[in-house]
Amino acid sequence: MGTPNAESSRLYGLTVTEGDPAWAGVLSGVRLDLPVYHIAEPEIKAQVEPGLYQEQVGLAELVLETEEIFSALRKVRQSSE
């Protein structure tokens, strides 16, 4: 995912794991249990060629609430285990 903040990360994350938390869309009540990660999370970032990462994500990462995003997604993953 490339979400910009913790709340959107939580919403996207929950939607593709336990189903749409807002019960507004087609994934309401649909449990997909997909493993969900942000592109800037260290374990994902480490697998990308560094020059390409800087070119594609580097600038955006500077303004993202990374720690809050990572924390929100860790909780989503823990709750779907």
Next chain:
Amino acid sequence: MDLKNKRIIALGERDGVQGSAIARCAESAGAEVVLEVTHCFV
């Protein structure tokens, strides 16, 4: 999570990281991108 040989969905957002950027990064890590989108909530 090892991305190599995984099929991934790139969910980008205009105010964050674009789907196309996520897709390129994932492909460089050995993943296959099966869907790439960039949402905009403005």
